[in-house]
Amino acid sequence: MATTTSTAPPVPAKRTAPVRRTRRSGWWLPYALLAPAVLLELLIHLVPMLTGIWMSFTQLTRFFIRDWTSAPFVGLRNYQVALDFDGAVGQALLSSFLITCAYTVLVVGTAWALGMAAAVALQRPFRSRALFRTLFLVPYALPVYAGIVTWNFMLQRDTGVINHLLVEDLGVLDERPFWLIGGHAFASIVIVAIWRLWPFAFLMLTAGLQSVPDDIYEAASMDGAHAIRSWWSITLPMLRPVNLVLVLVMFLWVFNDFNTPYVLFGTAQPPAGDLISFHIYNASFLTWNFGAGAAMSVLLLLFLLLVTGIYLITLNRRSRRA
């Protein structure tokens, strides 16, 4: 009896299932799970957007609203009217656009600055830090309508608390000014928007600051850096990714803001506070001229895409060079 020592290479144990070069079972699961989200995204966002773009090329007024496909195709006429800055409609749109730009720059800049200041101030733990954090978040957490309508009451000329404070209690002003009509309306809407938005910046920057390690600050202070220097050279660069996204998101939200003018001014919209979202709503829903409103919305979309594109390209380029 001879034991044969096998010199052949070891044969792997036979698998229980034959090896097949076909798809794995259950390949469809990820697609099936994604399908509802994709479908709803198409239904709610993309299809209406494409419909809106189609609408901007037609004269969809009250005469055709019952049967959209019968609306006459007018090509670029709605765009021409919207961009004709000598005509009434174009001029109003341009003025609204400029007001919205000024509003956005002021609101985003101030809200970011306040958010950053508060985030840095509350960076190190201290006794009542949680209380401050809660207080600071209240404006953002309040339901939009409740918060803004309260400002409307406070800004009333004769019965509002702001004028009472300024004129009677503090004596800063002699006469009660109007806050919701006339030129001051711009200041009112900027302040209300900053009040609502800065806690969001504070929240995002606080989260961002959590990932900045403390020992860098210690090292810097040992090297003799004072507070401003370490903010500029350590905090800001480390928060760069957060700031990139935060400023973009705030810009888009604030530029498109509809709630604030709608609730603050109600039906008595002053020209000084004429923001572009409400302007387009006014120009289309209240006049049943949906083609014109769609054209204005597409123009707004193109502008925002342009700004976002330039922003991202510039900043990505800089970060690649860094």
Place this chain on the structure above:
Amino acid sequence: MGTVSPRELNRLGNPALDKGVPVKLRHLAAASVPVLLLAACSGGGGGDDSASGDVTLTYWASNQGTSLDNDKEVLTPVLEEFTEQTGIGVDLEVIGWSDLQTRIQTAVTSGQAPDVVNIGNTWAVSLQATGAFMPLDDAAMESLGGADKFVETALETGGAPDTDPTSVPLYGLAYGLYYNTAMFEAAGLQPPTTWEEMVSAAQALTDPATGVYGMALAAGSYTENNHFAFINATQNGAELFDADANPTFTGDGVVDGIMRYLDLMQADDVVNPANAQYDSASLAAADFANGKAAMILNQNNANSTIESNGMAPDAYGVVPFPAPADSENDVASHVAGINISIFGNTEHPDEALQFVEYMTSEEVQTTLGKPFSSLPVLKDAEAVFTDDPGLAEIFTQIYNERSAPLPLVPAEDQFETTVGQAMNTMFATIATGGTVTAEDVREAMQTAQDKVQASIG
């Protein structure tokens, strides 16, 4: 023997775990996807399957009473009586004014509409142009009791001239000049019969030091402002739209009419600048009731606001809104009010007509007149919105004889928003210390006219 990875061992040894996900769970997840999709899709589809033979109409009512609940309370017994009489059920929804136009717009666009709806009568021609409402031809008008049963000017609002109307009047309203009898007596003044008398009476009663002004206006309400632009322009003999339905807002008659209304705050100083923030007529009525204003221009449904603010019914009187002494026309109000309309794609046209006939019948008009403070739209009917016969007579006279309908053109609602909002801005300029000249008014009217023209195409 080759090495087998732990993962493969796991798979080989435990058929219940494929790729680490328990197989049963995976199958459950897979099966739930189409179920969730179906549930999402069918969520909105629930229609009502009424039993065959039972017709239920859907009726959207507007807010005429003191609140939406109050409207429901008032209308429910009226609708139940209708169901008893005819066997047709009515499903009522009361919608506030801030939402009503948008709801109607959505209904027109989507085709998902009620059977019968209340509309502001000034919207009637604009809505007629959408083609979504049932035109009431001679046969339909006969079944409603005949076109003759309605007050003529009221029926005119139902549609463009020389067309079949798509709505009929339901509740009537008209402006009047309310004045405080005690203040007038104390100053020895008579209720004014001309615009000039009104201004001088107001000036005599204005005393900014005590916070009392001759008049209170809803100067921040674009609806009120555009009504007076129309009334004053008509008093000057001017038209807002020409024969081809194109806007003509820049004529002298229109500009002068608006200018004299603005001058109440600017040159005559009889209106508190704070009124530039008043975006509803009830705020002016509240000032009147509290003795802060001697006169107001309100529709006849202001009685309830005035009385609920504490003023006794015999403390005020009403005269028609006066025109200048040399005016061509003594129109004192536009034909205000609510019309009732039937949607064109209703599945129950005959029942809807029956319902409209019921709502415009004498008994229902009398029942609803008091709670909704409306003037009767039927000829020779009695006004019951007030217990004061003098007041009832004056308003009935204004409504029947001294009122004119707002322009009966499809772009009328755009006149309302553009001119009304321009006047809001001009009042705001005056209130914040600026000046508005006739040229400024003309410029603003040119802009408004261009906007309306651009949307007509």
